[in-house]
Structures are given as C-alpha cells and as structure tokens.
Amino acid sequence: MAGSRFLNTVSGAALSLAVAVSGGVVTAIALPQSAEAATVSNIVVNGAGATGADAIKSKLSIVPGRSFTDADINQSIRTLYGSGYFSDVKISVQGSTLIVNVTENQLINQVVFNGNRKVNDKKLQGVVQLHSLGPYSQAQAELDAQRIKDAYSQIGRSDVEVTIDTATVQDNRINVAFVIDEGGRTKTKHINFVGNNTYGASRLAAVIDTKRSTPLSFLTRKDIYNPDQVRHDGDLLREFYNNHGFPDFRLLSTDVQYDDVDNSYSITFTMDEGARYRFSDIGVDTTITGMNVDNLKGDIDTKSGKYYDADNIQKTSEAIAASASSQGYPFAQVNPRLDRDFSTDTVAVNYQVDQGVKAYIERIEIVGNTRTRDYVIRREFDLAEGDAYNRELIARTKRRLEALGYFSSVDIRTQPGSAPDRVVLVVDVTDEPTGSFSIGAGYDAEGDSLVLELSVEERNFLGRGQYVRASAGLGDDDSQIYNFSFTEPFFLGYRLAAGFDLYRATSSTQTYYSYAETAGTLRVTAPLTDDLASTFKYNYQQFEYTGEGNWEDPNNLSPIYQNLVNGSPWTVSSLEQTFSYSxxxxxxxxxxxxxxxxxxxxxxxxxxxxxxxxxxxxxxxxxxxxxxxxxxxxxxxxxxxxxxxxxxxxxxxxxxxxxxxxxxxxxxxxxxxxxxxxxxxxxxxxxxxxxxxxxxxxxxxxxxxxxxxxxxxxxxxxxxxxxxxxxxxxxxxxxxxxxxxxxxxxxxxxxxxxxxxxxxxxxxxxxxxxxxxxxxxxx
The missing domain is CATH 2.40.160.50 (membrane protein fhac: a member of the omp85/tpsb transporter family)
Structure with a gap:
C-alpha cells in the first residue's frame, strides 16, 4: 500500500485498537480483545461497487468460523490497499459480523497523450503504468508523468513539462490525459578537457560518445545530454588512458553546467593523466603443482618495450586461463602482478596462476534482453551449466558480447547458488537498435562511374544475431548495381560464420558495348585466433557483353573485345580461400x-x-x-x-x-x-x-x-x-x-x-x- 503505514496494536480491557494511516487519514478500528483469538460467522462488505463483494472477501485473511487475530486484520487491510483499487479501507467487528467498509478508486476509462510529437503514443504507453480498466491513483499518475519526462530526456528534451488532466465519465470511470509541452531540444554546447597533456581535445572527443552540437546533430543525436551517458564517457576516458600507457589515470571531476538561455549543457572533464609506462620484464608463474608453465608462455601477448595496455593484460590473462583449463585445471585463476619502476617509468608483469575457488556454475540467467534471443547470448560462453567457474573465461564472454554491437550495456555478475560450491551467473544486457537505412555513394569500377546507393542493413535480424543487407544503386548512363547479403554467425551451432551474397550490375558507359555481371557467392568463415580468420568461398560469375555501334568500322572496337561480345555470356566458377588478420x-x-x-x-x-x-x-x-x-x-x-x-x-x-x-x-x-x-x-x-x-x-x-x-x-x-x-x-x-x-x-x-x-x-x-x-x- 503506497503511502501507508500501520502502528502497533494497543490493547485495553475489552477491546484492542488497530490504527491505520493512509494518505494522511487516520482510521481507528475497534477489534475484539487480542488476548484471545476471535471468530465471526459472517462478513459484510460495504462500498464494493465494480470490484464486487466476493472479490474483496477473497483478499481477506479472515474466514467465517475460523479464529483470527489483530495480525489478520492488519494483513487484510494491507492486501486491500495494495491492490490499488481502494482509496480508503475500514474493518470493524460488530458481534459475530466482520464489517468491511471500502471506498473505491475510480477506474480508468482510457489513457491519452496530448502534445507529443517527438515521442509517439506507442512508446509512451510502454513507459506509463496507468492503463485502461485499471484503478486510478494520483500518486501513480505523478510517477508516470516523471517517467514521461525521463523518456524525453533520452532524446535531449530535458525541459519537457507534463501535466495531468482527468475527466470523470459515467459509472465512476475516469479519463486520464497527460498533456505534454515538449519544449526545445537540449544540446551539448561545449565539451572541455582539463589536465590532458598527452592527448589533444580532438583525440579525446573522438573517444567519448557524447558530441558537441552541430547543424547535423539532429541526424546523429549524439549531442543529447544524458547523465548516464556522461558517466559512461568517464569510463571510456579511463579505459582509453589505461590502454595507452597510463595505469594511474584519474578522472578528478565531471562538471556539468546548464545554460537556461539557450537550453544547452557544457561538460568539463578534469583529469590527472599520471606517468606513462612501458612494459619491461614479462613472465608467468604458478603455485599449482604439476602445471606446465612453459606451455603457458606461448599465450603471453604482452611485449617488453610496448606501452602499458590494460586490455592486453586482460586478453593475455584470458588466454592463459583457457590454456590452464585445457591442461586439466579448470579452476585456475590468473592474477597479473605489476611491479613498477618509478625511476624508469616501466612496469614488469608476472602472470601468477593460482588455484581458484572450486565452484561450479549452477545456472546462467539472461535478463534485460527485450529483442535478442537468449541462445544468441548463451552461445558466446565457453562455459555452460555444470562447468567449473572461471573468472577469466567469463571476462572473455563479456568482451565478446560487447563486441557484437547488439547491446548498449553488458554486465555479468554472480549470485550464490543452492550450495556453497554453486554460483548463478546473471547476464544483464540492454538491447540497442541494430538496423539502419542509409543513402550512400559507390563506384562502378567497370563502368568508371559514380553510383548513388540506397541500403537497408540489420545486424541482429529478428533478434537471432543474423546479418542481412540489401542495397540498390543507380549510376551514370543508367548503370545499376544490386546487392543482397545474408550471414549466420553460428552455422550448425559452431563458431562458423556462413552466408551468401548475390550481385547484379549493368553498365552502358562504354562506347561500343554494354556490360552486365551476375554473381553469387557461398562462404564460411572460421576464426583461428582472436585476430586471425580463414574464409572459404565458392564464387559463380556470369559476364555479358552486348555490342552497340557500327561493327563494320574496325576502329570501333578491338578484335579482343569483339570476341567478348561474340562469345557472350562468359562464366567463371572458382574456389577461394582468404586469411584475414586484424x-x-x-x-x-x-x-x-x-x-x-x-x-x-x-x-x-x-x-x-x-x-x-x-x-x-x-x-x-x-x-x-x-x-x-x-x-x-x-x-x-x-x-x-x-x-x-x-x-x-x-x-x-x-x-x-x-x-x-x-x-x-x-x-x-x-x-x-x-x-x-x-x-x-x-x-x-x-x-x-x-x-x-x-x-x-x-x-x-x-x-x-x-x-x-x-x-x-x-x-x-x-x-x-x-x-x-x-x-x-x-x-x-x-x-x-x-x-x-x-x-x-x-x-x-x-x-x-x-x-x-x-x-x-x-x-x-x-x-x-x-x-x-x-x-x-x-x-
């Protein structure tokens, strides 16, 4: 029951007094002596209205013929208030009858939104809690108004105003209207960096996600001020510096100033870069008896003389943990030990492999994904239910999920399982848009002409993690190019990216012949390492050359191209293997x-x-x-x-x-x-x-x-x-x-x-x- 509380029962000689406080109204209820349990033979409900007396009786913890106490009375009051359908509840006992007096909240006939142009009704309906045929509560309406404001803040309209209008209709029903004054678009006018001695402002501005407002910001919307995004920007700066030689980087403050004249924000990041370090000696050691350390050294990617890189240390730790697991030590835990030399600004790293806590994964729970299917997330794990818990392999999964580009945030946390050696992994993700429509430019190499292109792309098709792209282009002299691509990133349940491409191009830019190409490709890509992949393709191409012009003039076209026209169409069937490294x-x-x-x-x-x-x-x-x-x-x-x-x-x-x-x-x-x-x-x-x-x-x-x-x-x-x-x-x-x-x-x-x-x-x-x-x- 929002906004209510219950005080202790005060017992007298013949009656006990239960006091309920709700919405500032104090209701005293006379009860039988609590020293002895009481019973009633009948329950009378007054004021039931649309709710119905039977529905109210079903929510009581008191049943005729069965003894009850003050606690049952208080619980019944809490339950009725908690349903949200009543603004006032009183319970009293008269003889053998329990009398329940209720005052119903009005039921909502409909919820409407007025004045909203930037956020449509469908999105706002998903934001508010009030709904048709539900009970109306002023407190809930005010909470919904704040939720609407929060939704507008996400699109850069922090000065939005929301008022609540109500109108009573027949049968104790009420219409609720949220009247929205969307206000102007809140912009990020300035982004300043203080204390950045190594990197210029333009370099750091490229690191963070929030951008300054420009005439094109209405397309990208990256200039929207969002407190959560600004906090994330601080994390991005910290990560950037940690990966570029600065392990002591500190973000001292993030100052945000609002200018109500032009409805804009100015953001200042103040930092202390600290000293810049390079790696010196790199080693690996273990306290686990029987582990072959020499086999682990091949997994070290950290190089002496390179700038300190926290991401490199993390990836090396993950690789060592995976190798240790393959040697039969699934609980191995890798702890990088850093030894700094302040006189030379170098840091030595020793990867210490210890026996971690022996725990098993009881369950993996996926939460927060409103679009992406659970299995798309689960397949990024190298671990499953029942496997040994390994911190580094879970960190690798987090990086993989972030690299997919499907989520704006990824968090993996642990909870205690049903036994001391069991843990529950909770994967909390937030889906982000993965589709795009774009107008671009291409180049037709055969026709040597510019091609304007329309394309539609979806990186997470139907939440299945599949990639689909279709495009159509039109160029000079009626040149046309069409493309369609499809990729399944986990073919047959393996980490194989399989797909196909279809291509059609026509060109009339040549003086004496027209050219057309139709092609199809089947492909599969297998990752060999995190940086290296191998792709196998089958390609089929058909080339068509159609003659135009005066063929009796030998200067029109060389015999070589005349043969192309005369022998058209031509086909090419090929197998291709490609190594890709990045x-x-x-x-x-x-x-x-x-x-x-x-x-x-x-x-x-x-x-x-x-x-x-x-x-x-x-x-x-x-x-x-x-x-x-x-x-x-x-x-x-x-x-x-x-x-x-x-x-x-x-x-x-x-x-x-x-x-x-x-x-x-x-x-x-x-x-x-x-x-x-x-x-x-x-x-x-x-x-x-x-x-x-x-x-x-x-x-x-x-x-x-x-x-x-x-x-x-x-x-x-x-x-x-x-x-x-x-x-x-x-x-x-x-x-x-x-x-x-x-x-x-x-x-x-x-x-x-x-x-x-x-x-x-x-x-x-x-x-x-x-x-x-x-x-x-x-x-």
Whole structure:
C-alpha cells in the first residue's frame, strides 16, 4: 500500500485498537480483545461497487468460523490497499459480523497523450503504468508523468513539462490525459578537457560518445545530454588512458553546467593523466603443482618495450586461463602482478596462476534482453551449466558480447547458488537498435562511374544475431548495381560464420558495348585466433557483353573485345580461400594496428576461366601525433594470376586505377591495345601508398570530417590474353606515382571520401582522373 503505514496494536480491557494511516487519514478500528483469538460467522462488505463483494472477501485473511487475530486484520487491510483499487479501507467487528467498509478508486476509462510529437503514443504507453480498466491513483499518475519526462530526456528534451488532466465519465470511470509541452531540444554546447597533456581535445572527443552540437546533430543525436551517458564517457576516458600507457589515470571531476538561455549543457572533464609506462620484464608463474608453465608462455601477448595496455593484460590473462583449463585445471585463476619502476617509468608483469575457488556454475540467467534471443547470448560462453567457474573465461564472454554491437550495456555478475560450491551467473544486457537505412555513394569500377546507393542493413535480424543487407544503386548512363547479403554467425551451432551474397550490375558507359555481371557467392568463415580468420568461398560469375555501334568500322572496337561480345555470356566458377588478420583499435576509424588479407583463388570448376590467382594487401596504422590526432598509414598491395592453359580472358586479369593509385581512371593503368586504347588488365600488380589523416581544424568532432595527404606508387604489367596479332602496349613494368589530398567524411549517409590527386609519374597512354568521389574504406 503506497503511502501507508500501520502502528502497533494497543490493547485495553475489552477491546484492542488497530490504527491505520493512509494518505494522511487516520482510521481507528475497534477489534475484539487480542488476548484471545476471535471468530465471526459472517462478513459484510460495504462500498464494493465494480470490484464486487466476493472479490474483496477473497483478499481477506479472515474466514467465517475460523479464529483470527489483530495480525489478520492488519494483513487484510494491507492486501486491500495494495491492490490499488481502494482509496480508503475500514474493518470493524460488530458481534459475530466482520464489517468491511471500502471506498473505491475510480477506474480508468482510457489513457491519452496530448502534445507529443517527438515521442509517439506507442512508446509512451510502454513507459506509463496507468492503463485502461485499471484503478486510478494520483500518486501513480505523478510517477508516470516523471517517467514521461525521463523518456524525453533520452532524446535531449530535458525541459519537457507534463501535466495531468482527468475527466470523470459515467459509472465512476475516469479519463486520464497527460498533456505534454515538449519544449526545445537540449544540446551539448561545449565539451572541455582539463589536465590532458598527452592527448589533444580532438583525440579525446573522438573517444567519448557524447558530441558537441552541430547543424547535423539532429541526424546523429549524439549531442543529447544524458547523465548516464556522461558517466559512461568517464569510463571510456579511463579505459582509453589505461590502454595507452597510463595505469594511474584519474578522472578528478565531471562538471556539468546548464545554460537556461539557450537550453544547452557544457561538460568539463578534469583529469590527472599520471606517468606513462612501458612494459619491461614479462613472465608467468604458478603455485599449482604439476602445471606446465612453459606451455603457458606461448599465450603471453604482452611485449617488453610496448606501452602499458590494460586490455592486453586482460586478453593475455584470458588466454592463459583457457590454456590452464585445457591442461586439466579448470579452476585456475590468473592474477597479473605489476611491479613498477618509478625511476624508469616501466612496469614488469608476472602472470601468477593460482588455484581458484572450486565452484561450479549452477545456472546462467539472461535478463534485460527485450529483442535478442537468449541462445544468441548463451552461445558466446565457453562455459555452460555444470562447468567449473572461471573468472577469466567469463571476462572473455563479456568482451565478446560487447563486441557484437547488439547491446548498449553488458554486465555479468554472480549470485550464490543452492550450495556453497554453486554460483548463478546473471547476464544483464540492454538491447540497442541494430538496423539502419542509409543513402550512400559507390563506384562502378567497370563502368568508371559514380553510383548513388540506397541500403537497408540489420545486424541482429529478428533478434537471432543474423546479418542481412540489401542495397540498390543507380549510376551514370543508367548503370545499376544490386546487392543482397545474408550471414549466420553460428552455422550448425559452431563458431562458423556462413552466408551468401548475390550481385547484379549493368553498365552502358562504354562506347561500343554494354556490360552486365551476375554473381553469387557461398562462404564460411572460421576464426583461428582472436585476430586471425580463414574464409572459404565458392564464387559463380556470369559476364555479358552486348555490342552497340557500327561493327563494320574496325576502329570501333578491338578484335579482343569483339570476341567478348561474340562469345557472350562468359562464366567463371572458382574456389577461394582468404586469411584475414586484424589488430586495429577501431574498424571504422583505425588509429593503431594492422589489417591484412591474403587470398588464393582457383578457377576451373566448369566455366570459361582456368587459372590460379594470389592477391594480398596489408595496411599498418600508427599515431604520428597524439596531441594533434594525426594518424599515419602504410599500405601495400599485390597480386599475380597464372593460367592453367595458354591464355587468360580479359576479365580474369587484374585491373587497377583510381582506387589503388589515385589520380588515374579505373582501368587507366596497364596493358591496352595501341589503336583503340582498350584496357586489357594485367597479370601482375604491386602498389605502395603512404597517407596521413588528421582532423580538419575548426570543424566540430560530430561532423566527423578529416583531411588526408598521401603518395601512391605502383604498376600493373604482364599480359596472358590472346591478342590475335593486335598491337598492345604497357606490358612491361613501368612505375606510376601520384600525390594528393583528400577529405574523409563519416557522414550520416555513409562513409564518403573526396580526393584530388596529381600523377607525377605516368605513361603517355595512361588515362588520368584527378578528382574522385566514392566510398571511404579502411582497406
């Protein structure tokens, strides 16, 4: 019974007095002498109304013919108040009759919301507790009004006002209206950092989730002030510093100032970075008899001379714990022991492996997930009910769940089980939106044209953890591109990501022929380590070339491309295996780490192509300036294709251009016919690129606009296409190089990039293109 309390019973000579206090009204009830249990033969209910006398009697702990005491009276009053249907309850005894007098709360006819435009009725109905046919309570209505305010605060409207209007209708029913004045959008006007000597404000602004308000903030909504988010931002700063050499980092204060003039907040993070440490001696030891320590040393990823990294220590601890478990020590607990040398700013780490508490997992409970299925969460565990409790393996599960991108928060805690050696794991998650609709830009390499793209993506389809993406693009000269992808991350219950891709592209940008490609891929990816994965693919492609123009003029098209049109359609059936390696800190905007791929392809399972192809690429990222947030990268690419028979088709060879060496057209480099200038592609290519990117000065972080300066160099050479006595050029190695600048925009419509490059080493027959606009990517 909200807002009520019960006082002790006072006994007299003939009567005891029970006193109930509810809503400021004191009700005295005369009861029989409590020294002896009493009985009644009849119960009379007054004021029952819509509730019904029988329903009220069913909630009493007093039954005619059975003895009762003061405690039963008080319990009955509490139960009736607790139902929420009564504003007043009185119980008295007259002779052998128990008299229950109640005053009913009004029942709600309907609950409506007025004035809400930014939050729809459906969401607000899920927020409030009052509902149709339920009892009306003023206290509950005020709580619901506060819940509505909280919902508006989540979208940056903290100054929302909510009033409650009621209107009585027939049969003691009431309409409830929440009248909402949504107010203006609360913005984050300033974000300041104090005490940051190593990292500049722009670098730290990229670490936290809250962003300054900009003209585009209405799309991202990252400028919304949310106290919980600001507290999380403090954790992100602490984690960032701990992973970059600062184990003593302290967030001294987070000061928030509200400006009621323009309805905005200013946030100031004041910190003490502490000294920056590097790792020195690294070792592993154990107190467990019989454990092979030498086998555990291979799991150490911590490197002497590198900056202190708390995440690296945690991952190494997890790997050692997993190895110890495989040796037959499932309860092993890894405790990193740190020994600091303040004179050299170094820290030695010794991974101490001890026998942990022998406890077993009795049950794993999943709570908080309103959309994601339980099994999607459970399959990330390396442990199950009945297994030995292992702290490090549970920490690994938490990291995996966070990495899925399905949840805004993940917490795993333990509770005592049914026995001293049993524990219950409670996994508390909060689902976040995983679907997106975007307008982006792409590039049709075959047609050398810009393609505007609409795409729909869902990373947690139907809460099953499946990935689905569909896109459609339209480019110059009626070029069209369609894609559909589906991935099941746990195929057949194993940690295998299996899926398929469908692709269709058409282009009419060529002068003398139209081009179309239809392709399908089946793939499966197996993780080999946390950083390394292997993918197997089966690819099927069909190429169609349709002739246009005056075919009687031999200058229209080379015999090579005439053969493509005459032999159309062409098919390629191939098997491909790819190793993928990644240690980057952020896939969308890497600042440190390595990305690498190596692919081997064999074509010849039917179709018109028979070859072996190897291709690889690697990119290294390194911070050039922590203070200015300047990121350097070095990229190498290369490939070679060899036919199983005498010749390759034109579409079997490599084609490179503006995507690899900026400043050139796609297919603008490499072997081509002398008379017509038709590109043939090449048998071998190699490219090296060096780039530095940096935040554009005076542009807010939420705009996500960065500049770039780069140099590209490489070549495409060799030819195995049957040229049928046609004169060709560019088959020998010849260096091309360019330099340029670019803008990279992580826009709400997709990751876009604008480049302007000037080739300064080229051949006369090369085709150049100084300005280029397309999708930005990290590889």
């Amino acid at each position: 240690t980057v800190d952020d896939r969308k905007m890497p600042r440190e780490g390595t990305l690498a791929q190596l692919s081997n392809t064999i074509a010849g399972l039917g179709g018109d192509s028979h070859y072996y192809k190897i291709a690889g690429k690697a990119r290294w990222y390194q911070m050039l300036s922590d203070q200015a947030d300047i990121v350097g990268s070095l990229t190498v690419r290369g490939g070679y294709v060899a036919p199983f028979d005498d010749n390759l088709n034109v579409f079997d060879q490599f084609t490179i251009g503006g995507q690899e060496i900026r400043g050139f057209k796609q297919n603008g480099i490499g072997p081509r016919t002398v008379e017509q200038g038709d590109a043939l592609g090449g048998q071998t290519y190699a490219v090296v690129s060096a780039e530095a990117n940096f935040p554009v000065p005076f542009i807010p972080e939420d705009i996500a606009l960065r500049g770039a300066a780069y140099v590209d160099a490489g070549s495409l050479w060799g030819n195995q296409v049957d040229v049928d006595n046609t004169a060709i050029e560019g088959t020998d190695f010849s260096l091309r190089a360019s330099a340029g600048v670019g803008l990279i925009w992580n826009s709400p419509f997709g990751d876009l990039r604008f480049d302007y490059a000037i080739p300064f080493v080229k051949e006369d027959f090369d085709e150049t293109q100084r300005f280029r606009f397309g999708i930005a990517n990290t590889f």
